[in-house]
Amino acid sequence: MLHNDFRRFLEILETLNPAQIEDAQTRIRNLRQKNEVISEFEARTNQECECPFCGGEKRQKWGRTRTKVQRYRCCDCKKTYTGRTTSTIGRIHRPDLFMTVLHDMLNAPRPQSVRKLAAQLGVNKYTIWRWRMQVLSIVDNSSVVRFSGIVEADETYQRESRKGSREWVRHLADPANVAPPPRPRWEDFTTKGLKMMRGLSRWQLPILTVADRSGVRLFQRLPDRKSATLEKAMMPLIPGDAVLCSDGASAYKKVADQSGIEHFVVGSKPGARIAGGCYHIQNVNSLHARYSAFIRPFCGPAAKYLNGYIRWLEARLARMKPSDVIRLS
Numbered sequence: 001m002l003h004n005d006f007r008r009f010l011e012i013l014e015t016l017n018p019a020q021i022e023d024a025q026t027r028i029r030n031l032r033q034k035n036e037v038i039s040e041f042e043a044r045t046n047q048e049c050e051c052p053f054c055g056g057e058k059r060q061k062w063g064r065t066r067t068k069v070q071r072y073r074c075c076d077c078k079k080t081y082t083g084r085t086t087s088t089i090g091r092i093h094r095p096d097l098f099m100t101v102l103h104d105m106l107n108a109p110r111p112q113s114v115r116k117l118a119a120q121l122g123v124n125k126y127t128i129w130r131w132r133m134q135v136l137s138i139v140d141n142s143s144v145v146r147f148s149g150i151v152e153a154d155e156t157y158q159r160e161s162r163k164g165s166r167e168w169v170r171h172l173a174d175p176a177n178v179a180p181p182p183r184p185r186w187e188d189f190t191t192k193g194l195k196m197m198r199g200l201s202r203w204q205l206p207i208l209t210v211a212d213r214s215g216v217r218l219f220q221r222l223p224d225r226k227s228a229t230l231e232k233a234m235m236p237l238i239p240g241d242a243v244l245c246s247d248g249a250s251a252y253k254k255v256a257d258q259s260g261i262e263h264f265v266v267g268s269k270p271g272a273r274i275a276g277g278c279y280h281i282q283n284v285n286s287l288h289a290r291y292s293a294f295i296r297p298f299c300g301p302a303a304k305y306l307n308g309y310i311r312w313l314e315a316r317l318a319r320m321k322p323s324d325v326i327r328l329s
Protein backbone atom coordinates (compact mmCIF):
# COMPACT_ATOMS: atom_id res chain seq x y z
CA MET A 1 0.00 0.00 0.00
CA LEU A 2 1.26 3.46 -0.84
CA HIS A 3 2.20 5.74 2.02
CA ASN A 4 -0.56 8.27 1.32
CA ASP A 5 -3.21 5.58 1.03
CA PHE A 6 -2.09 4.13 4.32
CA ARG A 7 -2.37 7.54 6.03
CA ARG A 8 -5.90 7.87 4.66
CA PHE A 9 -6.72 4.37 5.87
CA LEU A 10 -5.56 5.28 9.37
CA GLU A 11 -7.74 8.40 9.30
CA ILE A 12 -10.77 6.35 8.34
CA LEU A 13 -10.09 4.11 11.36
CA GLU A 14 -11.08 7.05 13.59
CA THR A 15 -14.63 6.90 12.26
CA LEU A 16 -15.28 3.24 13.18
CA ASN A 17 -17.99 2.36 15.67
CA PRO A 18 -17.18 -0.03 18.57
CA ALA A 19 -18.53 -3.12 16.76
CA GLN A 20 -16.47 -2.30 13.69
CA ILE A 21 -13.37 -1.79 15.83
CA GLU A 22 -13.90 -5.27 17.28
CA ASP A 23 -14.22 -6.68 13.76
CA ALA A 24 -11.12 -4.90 12.51
CA GLN A 25 -9.17 -6.08 15.53
CA THR A 26 -9.96 -9.74 14.80
CA ARG A 27 -8.92 -9.28 11.19
CA ILE A 28 -5.63 -7.69 12.21
CA ARG A 29 -4.95 -10.41 14.78
CA ASN A 30 -5.43 -13.10 12.11
CA LEU A 31 -3.19 -11.21 9.72
CA ARG A 32 -0.49 -10.96 12.36
CA GLN A 33 -0.61 -14.71 12.92
CA LYS A 34 -0.02 -15.26 9.23
CA ASN A 35 2.76 -12.69 9.14
CA GLU A 36 4.60 -14.46 11.91
CA VAL A 37 5.03 -17.41 9.57
CA ILE A 38 5.95 -15.31 6.62
CA SER A 39 8.63 -13.53 8.58
CA GLU A 40 9.92 -16.97 9.56
CA PHE A 41 10.30 -17.94 5.90
CA GLU A 42 11.80 -14.57 5.12
CA ALA A 43 14.34 -14.93 7.90
CA ARG A 44 15.58 -18.15 6.35
CA THR A 45 16.55 -16.53 3.05
CA ASN A 46 18.05 -13.57 4.85
CA GLN A 47 20.32 -15.80 6.91
CA GLU A 48 21.31 -18.24 4.21
CA CYS A 49 22.02 -16.20 1.13
CA GLU A 50 23.34 -19.23 -0.74
CA CYS A 51 21.38 -20.47 -3.71
CA PRO A 52 19.77 -23.81 -2.74
CA PHE A 53 20.45 -25.20 -6.22
CA CYS A 54 24.07 -24.28 -7.02
CA GLY A 55 25.33 -22.62 -3.84
CA GLY A 56 26.03 -19.34 -5.61
CA GLU A 57 26.03 -16.33 -3.31
CA LYS A 58 25.15 -13.58 -5.78
CA ARG A 59 21.43 -13.01 -6.10
CA GLN A 60 18.87 -10.44 -7.19
CA LYS A 61 15.52 -9.65 -5.64
CA TRP A 62 12.91 -11.14 -7.94
CA GLY A 63 9.44 -10.01 -6.88
CA ARG A 64 7.31 -11.44 -4.14
CA THR A 65 5.31 -14.62 -3.88
CA ARG A 66 1.55 -14.82 -3.38
CA THR A 67 2.12 -14.73 0.36
CA LYS A 68 4.29 -11.57 0.05
CA VAL A 69 7.58 -13.34 0.72
CA GLN A 70 10.66 -12.03 -1.07
CA ARG A 71 11.70 -14.19 -4.01
CA TYR A 72 15.30 -14.19 -5.24
CA ARG A 73 17.03 -15.16 -8.46
CA CYS A 74 20.48 -16.69 -8.45
CA CYS A 75 22.89 -14.81 -10.71
CA ASP A 76 24.74 -18.01 -11.64
CA CYS A 77 22.10 -20.63 -12.42
CA LYS A 78 19.25 -18.12 -12.99
CA LYS A 79 16.86 -20.18 -10.88
CA THR A 80 14.47 -18.39 -8.55
CA TYR A 81 13.94 -19.36 -4.93
CA THR A 82 12.46 -18.30 -1.60
CA GLY A 83 13.23 -19.32 1.97
CA ARG A 84 11.36 -22.58 1.80
CA THR A 85 12.23 -23.73 -1.71
CA THR A 86 14.14 -26.89 -0.80
CA SER A 87 12.43 -27.52 2.55
CA THR A 88 9.87 -30.28 3.12
CA ILE A 89 7.11 -27.68 2.93
CA GLY A 90 8.55 -26.04 -0.19
CA ARG A 91 5.82 -27.19 -2.50
CA ILE A 92 2.83 -26.30 -0.40
CA HIS A 93 0.73 -23.80 -2.32
CA ARG A 94 -1.11 -22.38 0.66
CA PRO A 95 1.46 -21.96 3.46
CA ASP A 96 -1.02 -19.73 5.30
CA LEU A 97 -3.57 -22.55 5.54
CA PHE A 98 -0.82 -25.03 6.28
CA MET A 99 0.10 -22.92 9.29
CA THR A 100 -3.50 -23.02 10.51
CA VAL A 101 -3.35 -26.82 10.36
CA LEU A 102 -0.01 -26.79 12.15
CA HIS A 103 -1.39 -24.50 14.87
CA ASP A 104 -4.32 -26.83 15.30
CA MET A 105 -2.07 -29.90 15.50
CA LEU A 106 0.28 -28.46 18.10
CA ASN A 107 -1.67 -25.92 20.14
CA ALA A 108 -5.34 -26.90 20.09
CA PRO A 109 -6.48 -28.65 23.29
CA ARG A 110 -7.87 -31.36 21.06
CA PRO A 111 -6.78 -31.52 17.40
CA GLN A 112 -9.67 -31.27 14.97
CA SER A 113 -10.52 -34.00 12.53
CA VAL A 114 -9.19 -33.80 8.98
CA ARG A 115 -12.70 -33.40 7.60
CA LYS A 116 -13.62 -30.57 9.95
CA LEU A 117 -10.42 -28.70 9.15
CA ALA A 118 -11.00 -29.23 5.43
CA ALA A 119 -14.51 -27.79 5.66
CA GLN A 120 -13.30 -24.86 7.74
CA LEU A 121 -10.44 -23.96 5.40
CA GLY A 122 -12.25 -24.77 2.15
CA VAL A 123 -9.71 -27.32 0.90
CA ASN A 124 -9.97 -31.01 0.12
CA LYS A 125 -9.72 -33.45 3.00
CA TYR A 126 -6.84 -35.25 1.26
CA THR A 127 -4.87 -32.00 1.19
CA ILE A 128 -5.21 -31.68 4.96
CA TRP A 129 -4.31 -35.34 5.35
CA ARG A 130 -1.17 -34.90 3.20
CA TRP A 131 -0.14 -31.83 5.19
CA ARG A 132 -0.68 -33.71 8.42
CA MET A 133 1.53 -36.55 7.20
CA GLN A 134 4.12 -33.98 6.17
CA VAL A 135 4.14 -32.49 9.68
CA LEU A 136 4.49 -36.00 11.14
CA SER A 137 7.50 -36.66 8.93
CA ILE A 138 9.09 -33.37 10.03
CA VAL A 139 8.66 -33.98 13.77
CA ASP A 140 9.99 -37.51 13.36
CA ASN A 141 13.54 -36.47 14.14
CA SER A 142 14.75 -39.49 16.04
CA SER A 143 17.00 -37.49 18.33
CA VAL A 144 18.90 -39.37 21.02
CA VAL A 145 17.42 -39.02 24.51
CA ARG A 146 19.50 -39.42 27.64
CA PHE A 147 17.95 -40.59 30.86
CA SER A 148 19.44 -40.14 34.31
CA GLY A 149 18.59 -40.71 37.98
CA ILE A 150 15.37 -42.59 38.69
CA VAL A 151 14.13 -44.03 35.40
CA GLU A 152 10.60 -45.42 35.07
CA ALA A 153 9.66 -47.85 32.33
CA ASP A 154 6.45 -49.56 31.32
CA GLU A 155 4.55 -50.51 28.19
CA THR A 156 1.17 -49.51 26.88
CA TYR A 157 -0.70 -51.20 24.05
CA GLN A 158 -2.49 -50.10 20.92
CA ARG A 159 -4.71 -52.44 18.94
CA GLU A 160 -3.39 -53.10 15.46
CA SER A 161 -5.37 -51.34 12.77
CA ARG A 162 -5.38 -51.68 9.00
CA LYS A 163 -7.64 -48.72 8.43
CA GLY A 164 -7.99 -48.10 4.70
CA SER A 165 -6.49 -51.47 3.78
CA ARG A 166 -7.88 -53.22 0.69
CA GLU A 167 -6.62 -56.68 1.73
CA TRP A 168 -10.05 -58.08 2.65
CA VAL A 169 -11.78 -56.63 -0.39
CA ARG A 170 -9.10 -57.99 -2.73
CA HIS A 171 -9.33 -61.40 -1.11
CA LEU A 172 -13.12 -61.49 -1.43
CA ALA A 173 -12.94 -60.42 -5.06
CA ASP A 174 -10.39 -63.07 -6.02
CA PRO A 175 -10.09 -65.74 -3.30
CA ALA A 176 -8.15 -68.12 -5.56
CA ASN A 177 -5.19 -65.81 -6.13
CA VAL A 178 -5.21 -63.42 -3.19
CA ALA A 179 -4.35 -64.88 0.20
CA PRO A 180 -6.68 -63.96 3.08
CA PRO A 181 -5.41 -61.34 5.56
CA PRO A 182 -4.01 -62.80 8.81
CA ARG A 183 -7.04 -61.84 10.87
CA PRO A 184 -10.74 -60.96 10.37
CA ARG A 185 -11.74 -57.31 10.27
CA TRP A 186 -12.41 -55.92 13.73
CA GLU A 187 -15.97 -55.08 12.71
CA ASP A 188 -16.55 -58.77 11.89
CA PHE A 189 -16.12 -59.61 15.56
CA THR A 190 -19.26 -57.64 16.35
CA THR A 191 -21.30 -58.04 13.15
CA LYS A 192 -20.56 -61.75 12.64
CA GLY A 193 -20.30 -62.62 16.33
CA LEU A 194 -16.74 -64.00 16.13
CA LYS A 195 -15.04 -64.75 19.44
CA MET A 196 -12.70 -61.90 20.38
CA MET A 197 -9.16 -62.78 21.44
CA ARG A 198 -8.75 -62.18 25.15
CA GLY A 199 -6.12 -60.07 26.85
CA LEU A 200 -2.86 -59.28 25.11
CA SER A 201 -3.02 -61.04 21.79
CA ARG A 202 -0.43 -60.49 19.08
CA TRP A 203 -2.70 -57.78 17.69
CA GLN A 204 -1.93 -55.51 20.61
CA LEU A 205 1.07 -53.42 19.55
CA PRO A 206 3.38 -52.62 22.46
CA ILE A 207 4.64 -49.08 23.00
CA LEU A 208 7.51 -48.75 25.43
CA THR A 209 7.35 -45.65 27.62
CA VAL A 210 10.38 -44.47 29.55
CA ALA A 211 10.58 -41.33 31.68
CA ASP A 212 12.92 -39.93 34.26
CA ARG A 213 12.34 -37.32 36.93
CA SER A 214 13.96 -34.48 34.98
CA GLY A 215 11.19 -34.64 32.36
CA VAL A 216 13.02 -36.61 29.67
CA ARG A 217 10.55 -39.03 28.10
CA LEU A 218 10.36 -41.46 25.26
CA PHE A 219 7.61 -43.38 23.51
CA GLN A 220 8.94 -46.18 21.35
CA ARG A 221 6.92 -48.60 19.31
CA LEU A 222 8.23 -52.15 19.69
CA PRO A 223 7.92 -54.68 16.84
CA ASP A 224 6.55 -57.43 19.13
CA ARG A 225 5.84 -58.38 22.74
CA LYS A 226 8.84 -60.69 23.16
CA SER A 227 10.95 -60.20 26.24
CA ALA A 228 14.13 -60.11 24.12
CA THR A 229 12.78 -57.24 22.03
CA LEU A 230 11.97 -55.20 25.10
CA GLU A 231 15.40 -55.94 26.52
CA LYS A 232 17.12 -54.85 23.30
CA ALA A 233 15.15 -51.60 23.26
CA MET A 234 15.85 -50.86 26.93
CA MET A 235 19.59 -51.61 27.07
CA PRO A 236 20.92 -48.49 25.27
CA LEU A 237 18.50 -46.19 27.13
CA ILE A 238 19.54 -46.86 30.71
CA PRO A 239 22.83 -45.39 31.94
CA GLY A 240 24.99 -47.39 34.35
CA ASP A 241 24.26 -45.17 37.36
CA ALA A 242 20.48 -45.08 37.02
CA VAL A 243 17.82 -46.57 39.27
CA LEU A 244 15.13 -48.44 37.39
CA CYS A 245 11.46 -48.62 38.44
CA SER A 246 9.22 -51.03 36.56
CA ASP A 247 6.34 -53.45 36.96
CA GLY A 248 8.82 -56.31 37.27
CA ALA A 249 8.55 -57.86 33.79
CA SER A 250 11.44 -60.28 33.24
CA ALA A 251 13.01 -58.08 30.54
CA TYR A 252 13.43 -55.20 33.00
CA LYS A 253 14.97 -57.55 35.56
CA LYS A 254 17.46 -58.78 32.97
CA VAL A 255 18.33 -55.21 31.92
CA ALA A 256 18.91 -54.28 35.57
CA ASP A 257 21.05 -57.39 36.16
CA GLN A 258 23.15 -56.91 33.04
CA SER A 259 23.87 -53.24 33.62
CA GLY A 260 24.25 -53.78 37.36
CA ILE A 261 21.78 -51.10 38.41
CA GLU A 262 19.32 -50.95 41.25
CA HIS A 263 15.83 -52.10 40.30
CA PHE A 264 12.57 -51.41 42.15
CA VAL A 265 9.54 -53.49 41.27
CA VAL A 266 6.23 -51.75 41.56
CA GLY A 267 2.98 -53.70 41.83
CA SER A 268 0.15 -53.04 39.44
CA LYS A 269 -2.60 -53.26 42.08
CA PRO A 270 -3.85 -50.15 43.93
CA GLY A 271 -1.85 -49.73 47.10
CA ALA A 272 1.15 -51.62 45.65
CA ARG A 273 2.00 -49.00 43.05
CA ILE A 274 4.72 -47.44 45.15
CA ALA A 275 7.81 -49.43 46.10
CA GLY A 276 8.69 -47.13 48.97
CA GLY A 277 9.11 -43.33 48.87
CA CYS A 278 10.08 -41.93 45.52
CA TYR A 279 10.25 -45.29 43.71
CA HIS A 280 7.09 -45.44 41.63
CA ILE A 281 6.04 -45.42 37.98
CA GLN A 282 3.43 -42.68 38.25
CA ASN A 283 5.14 -40.58 35.58
CA VAL A 284 4.91 -43.25 32.91
CA ASN A 285 1.38 -44.07 34.05
CA SER A 286 0.45 -40.45 33.55
CA LEU A 287 2.12 -40.53 30.11
CA HIS A 288 -0.03 -43.54 29.26
CA ALA A 289 -3.13 -41.62 30.28
CA ARG A 290 -2.03 -38.70 28.08
CA TYR A 291 -1.41 -41.13 25.24
CA SER A 292 -4.83 -42.76 25.43
CA ALA A 293 -6.62 -39.41 25.68
CA PHE A 294 -4.69 -38.20 22.63
CA ILE A 295 -5.21 -41.29 20.48
CA ARG A 296 -8.89 -41.93 21.34
CA PRO A 297 -10.48 -39.46 18.88
CA PHE A 298 -8.57 -41.09 16.00
CA CYS A 299 -10.35 -44.41 16.70
CA GLY A 300 -7.17 -46.43 16.19
CA PRO A 301 -4.92 -44.95 13.51
CA ALA A 302 -3.55 -47.39 10.93
CA ALA A 303 -0.53 -49.20 12.35
CA LYS A 304 1.71 -47.93 9.57
CA TYR A 305 1.07 -44.36 10.76
CA LEU A 306 1.25 -45.12 14.48
CA ASN A 307 4.88 -44.03 14.77
CA GLY A 308 4.00 -40.64 13.31
CA TYR A 309 1.14 -40.21 15.80
CA ILE A 310 3.48 -41.07 18.66
CA ARG A 311 5.97 -38.43 17.48
CA TRP A 312 3.08 -35.98 17.18
CA LEU A 313 2.11 -36.60 20.80
CA GLU A 314 5.75 -36.16 21.84
CA ALA A 315 5.85 -32.82 19.99
CA ARG A 316 2.69 -31.73 21.83
CA LEU A 317 4.05 -32.84 25.19
CA ALA A 318 7.29 -30.98 24.50
CA ARG A 319 5.19 -27.88 23.72
CA MET A 320 6.72 -27.55 20.29
CA LYS A 321 5.76 -24.35 18.49
CA PRO A 322 4.76 -24.11 14.82
CA SER A 323 7.87 -22.02 14.18
CA ASP A 324 10.02 -24.88 15.56
CA VAL A 325 8.48 -27.24 13.01
CA ILE A 326 9.12 -24.73 10.23
CA ARG A 327 12.75 -24.50 11.32
CA LEU A 328 13.10 -28.30 11.22
CA SER A 329 11.60 -28.62 7.75
Ligand SMILES: [Zn+2]
Nearest residue numbers: 051054074077
Ligand atom coordinates in the same frame (compact mmCIF):
# COMPACT_ATOMS: atom_id res chain seq x y z
ZN1 LIG B 1 22.07 -20.93 -8.26
